[in-house]
Amino acid sequence: MRILHVFDHSIPLHSGYTFRSLAILRQQRALGWETHHLTGPKQGTDEEATEAVEGLVFHRTRQPPPWTRSLPLIKDQAIVDVLARRLEAVARQIRPDVIHAHSPVLNARAALAVGRRLGIPVVYEIRAFWEDAAAAHGTFRANGARYRIARHLETMAVRQADAVTTICEGLRQDIVARGVPEGNVTVIPNAVDPEEFAHPLPPDPALKASLGLSDAVVLGFIGSFYGYEGLDLLLEAMPAIVARAPQVRLLLVGGGPEEQSLRAQAARLSLGESVIFAGRVPHQDVARYYALVDAFIYPRHPMRLTELVTPLKPLEAMAQRKPVLASDIGGHRELIQHGATGLLFPAGRPDAVADAVADWVAHPARAAALLDQAYRYVTEVRTWANSVGRYAPVYGRLARP
Known part of the structure; x- marks a missing residue:
């Protein structure tokens, strides 16, 4: 089986997107499939290189001419x-x-x-x-003209693709509602590699002290610090939490818009030493910061994006036997x-965040009792081996004999 993947961007850039892509490629190769990889202009190269x-090995795509980049529809x-x-040049070479x-x-x-030109079936994930x-990033106005155009393009793409895959049930239901037959949509959920988290680091006293x-x-x-993550709600709740x-101290590692x-x-809230902004850290050091955390919190705002899409980070926390507190949006x-x-706590409410954290601190044994079940869930059910195995019937149905 020879698959040509088309990604928005890839490693060495770091994002949830690139980590999922890398996990998929590694597992597909472990299954004996031959994978090839092309990235779009967002990778940031001006040469069609490898x-x-x-x-x-990634085939890179050059960026469009500079004059197009400030004109939204023309740029797209x-x-x-x-x-x-x-893509056509690479596909003709790879077949x-x-x-x-x-x-x-x-x-x-x-x-x-x-x-269509080359007679090759297309899976759209x-x-x-x-x-x-x-809309969540502020690029489009929700339900504005560009939003409606983008929605139309998505709907046309899922209807025209030979098969559609997606990461969760919320997105699957929305795709089916756009007129795609249920049998043509397969969920390939986010997952973890248990081996990657099999030996978590102990807390580093020097780092903790610093x-x-x-x-x-x-x-x-x-x-990443995006608006939909709800970190503003978390900060709003901190005075009540500390009272x-x-x-309790809040450790925020990362950066973003x-x-x-x-x-x-x-x-403005005079949180002082109650909140520590550690900034972005090298990827190889992230495990050291994970080791310092007693519980992870994901207070995402309720909106269409978060109701439909499942994140990856809570699974990684579970794999490291860390308690997870999260808003009760659909993706969680x-x-x-x-x-x-x-x-889980009610989404969109700082008081609910404060109550959840205070309850966790007051009843540590209750939270600790969840860790074994969460760990079994991610290491027995939510593994990349299980998820990526779901591609086999999708590809098998489409590949030429």
């Missing part, structure tokens, strides 16, 4: 055009059995055009709808069973 990263079409030209295009829809449009991600956490109960968030549990506004909010409910594998 790059070897962690034993994988230019991305499709340059990607389609690069894949399947082209597998991953979000966003611009990748699918290029893949569908090339697939949706990790989030382009229109919802853009962050002012030596005698603290540490609540943590490690990831009820003075030993909301970092400056979050720092300003923390200053697919991952976390309240009172069994984690603790």
Whole structure:
């Protein structure tokens, strides 16, 4: 089986998107499949070159002409055009059995055009709808003209693809509602590699001391600071949390679009040493920061994106036997069973965040009792071997004999 994957971006860039992609490729190769890899212009290269990263070779696509980059609709079409030209050249060289295009829809449009010309079936994998991600990031106005255009393009792509895969049940239901037969949509859920988390590091006393956490109960968030993550709600809840549990400190590791506004909010609330912004850390050091955290919290806001899409981070926390506290939006409910594998609290309310944290601190044995069930769930059910195995019937149905 020879698969040509089309990604938005890839390693060595670090994001939840690239980590999922890397896990898929490693597991597909472990199954004996031959994978090839193409990235779109977002990778940030001006040359149509190849790059070897962690034993994988990626074909890179040059960026569109500079004059197109400030004109939204023209920019999007230019991305499709340059990607389609690069994809067709690579596909003619590789002769894949399947082209597998991953979000966003611009990748699918290029893949569908090339697939039709060359007679190669196309799988389109949706990790989030382009229109919802853009609205959450502030690029599109929700239900505005560009949002509706993007939604139309997504709907056309899922109807035209030979098969559709997606990461969770919420997205699957939405895809089916757009007129795609249920049998043509397969869920390939986010997962973990149990071996990667089999030997978690002990807390580093020196690192803990340097962050002012030596005698603290540490609540943590490690990831990108996007508005939908709800970190503003978490900061809003911190005065009430500290009033009820003075030993609690919040450790925020990472960065992103909301970092400056979050720092300003923390200053406005006079949170002082209660909140530690550790900044971005090298990927090889992330495990050291995970080891400092006593419980992870994911207070995502309720909105269409978070109701439909499941994150990866809570699974990684469970794999390291860390308690997980999360808002009860749809994407979390697919991952976390309240009172069994984690603790859920009402979304969008700082008081609910404060109550959940205070209850966790006051009843540590109750939270500890969840860890074994959560660990079994991720290491027996939510493994990449289980998830990636679901591609076999999808590819097998489409590949030429």
